[in-house]
Amino acid sequence: MNRFLDLAEFPREQVKDLLGLAARLQDTPQPQALAGKVLGLLFLNPSLRTLASFQSAMMRLGGTAVVITPGQGTWQMETRSGAIMNGAAAEHVREAVPVLASYCDAIGIRMFAEGRNLAADLAETGFRMMADLCDKPLVNMESAMAHPCQALADWHTMDELRVPDRGKFVLSWANHPRALPLAVPSSTVHMAAMRGMEVVVLRPEGFALPDPVMEKARQAAKASGGSVRETDNRAEALEGAHVIYAKEWGSPQHYGDDEADKRLREYLSDWCIKESWFKVADPSCHFMHCLPVRRNVAVADEVLDGPRSVVIREAFNRMVVQMAVLYRLLRG
Numbered sequence: 282m283n284r285f286l287d288l289a290e291f292p293r294e295q296v297k298d299l300l301g302l303a304a305r306l307q308d309t310p311q312p313q314a315l316a317g318k319v320l321g322l323l324f325l326n327p328s329l330r331t332l333a334s335f336q337s338a339m340m341r342l343g344g345t346a347v348v349i350t351p352g353q354g355t356w357q358m359e360t361r362s363g364a365i366m367n368g369a370a371a372e373h374v375r376e377a378v379p380v381l382a383s384y385c386d387a388i389g390i391r392m393f394a395e396g397r398n399l400a401a402d403l404a405e406t407g408f409r410m411m412a413d414l415c416d417k418p419l420v421n422m423e424s425a426m427a428h429p430c431q432a433l434a435d436w437h438t439m440d441e442l443r444v445p446d447r448g449k450f451v452l453s454w455a456n457h458p459r460a461l462p463l464a465v466p467s468s469t470v471h472m473a474a475m476r477g478m479e480v481v482v483l484r485p486e487g488f489a490l491p492d493p494v495m496e497k498a499r500q501a502a503k504a505s506g507g508s509v510r511e512t513d514n515r516a517e518a519l520e521g522a523h524v525i526y527a528k529e530w531g532s533p534q535h536y537g538d539d540e541a542d543k544r545l546r547e548y549l550s551d552w553c554i555k556e557s558w559f560k561v562a563d564p565s566c567h568f569m570h571c572l573p574v575r576r577n578v579a580v581a582d583e584v585l586d587g588p589r590s591v592v593i594r595e596a597f598n599r600m601v602v603q604m605a606v607l608y609r610l611l612r613g
C-alpha cells in the first residue's frame with residue numbers, strides 16, 4: 282500500500298486487515314515502529330481532529346510530523362494552473378508539494394472541494410493535481426469527494442460497538458447555515474455499503490446526493506451483500522435504525538449557488554436531530570457525526586450530551602486507524 286486516497290481503491294478484505302492492525306496497535310503499542318520517519322501534513326483548509334490525530338498517531342509510533350498551514354506562518358499558496366501570481370499567494374503548490382515531499386517519508390494533504398463546479402469536484406481535479414506532484418506515500422486528509430480516514434474510523438467505531446454488519450445505517454442530512462462539502466456524506470454512504478449494511482440516505486427534497494455518489498455506494502453494496510436507498514420519509518427511514526449518522530451538505534442541485542441553496546433551507550430548521558428522532562429506532566441505536574458540529578442547528582444538545590452519542594469515540598478512533606494507515610504506508 283503506498284496511497285490511501287479512497288476506501289473504494291481497496292478490496293473489503295484489505296480494509297478489514299487495516300482495521301485488524303488498528304485494533305492490535307491499540308492493544309499493544311509499538312512506540313518505535315516508525316522511529317526516524319517524518320510525515321508532512323499540508324492543510325489547505327482548517328482542522329482540529331485530522332491535524333491533532335495525525336500528529337499524535339505519528340508520535341505514538343516513534344515518528345514525527347511537520348505541519349504546513351499556508352497563510353499561517355507559511356507562504357500563501359496558489360493552486361490554480363496557469364495563474365498569474367500577482368495576488369496574495371507567494372508560492373505555487375507545484376513547488377511547495379515536491380519540496381515538502383523531499384523532506385518527508387509520507388505526505389498527507391487536505392484540500393476541500395472548490396464548491397463551484399460539481400463535475401470538476403466529482404472528478405477530484407484539485408486533489409489529483411496535488412497527488413501528481415507528490416512522489417511519496419500519500420494520505421487523503423479530506424478531498425472534494427472523499428474522507429477515507431473518517432470512513433475507516435467510523436467503521437472501526439461500529440465494530441467496537443458491535444453494530445451488526447447487516448444493521449440499518451441511516452445517513453441523515455442536517456441543517457447548517459451554509460452549504461458544506463459532499464466529501465463526508467459520500468465517503469460515509471460508501472463505507473456503510475461496503476460494510477454490508479442496509480443504508481438509507483434520509484434527506485429533504487433538493488439534497489439528493491449526486492448520482493455517481495449513489496452509484497458508487499450501490500456497487501459496494503452489491504459486492505458486500507448490503508443495500509443503498511434514499512428517501513425523504515423520516516419515520517420510515519428511522520424505523521429500526523442501528524445508527525443515525527448526521528451530516529450537513531449543500532444542495533447538489535444548486536451547487537456553487539449559495540443564495541439558491543440558502544433559500545432551499547429556509548424551511549428546513551426542523552432538520553436538527555433531536556432525541557425524538559430515536560423513538561422508532563432500534564433501542565441500541567447510536568448517534569454518529571464526524572465533527573465539528575453546530576449545536577442546536579444540526580444536532581440538539583440533548584443528543585450530543587446523551588448516552589447514544591459516540592462522537593468523541595469516533596474522533597479518538599481517527600488516531601487509532603491512522604496509526605494503522607501510517608504503519609502500512611511506511612513499513613508495509
Ligand SMILES: CC(=O)N[C@@H](CCCN)C(=O)O
Binds near residue numbers: 461463465529571573
Ligand atoms: C464545518 C465544515 O466545514 N465541515 C467540513 C469538514 C468536516 C470534517 N472534516 C465538511 O463538512 O466537509
Ligand SMILES: NC(=O)OP(=O)(O)O
Binds near residue numbers: 431
Ligand atoms: N472530522 C474531521 O475531519 O475533523 P477536522 O475537520 O477537525 O479534522
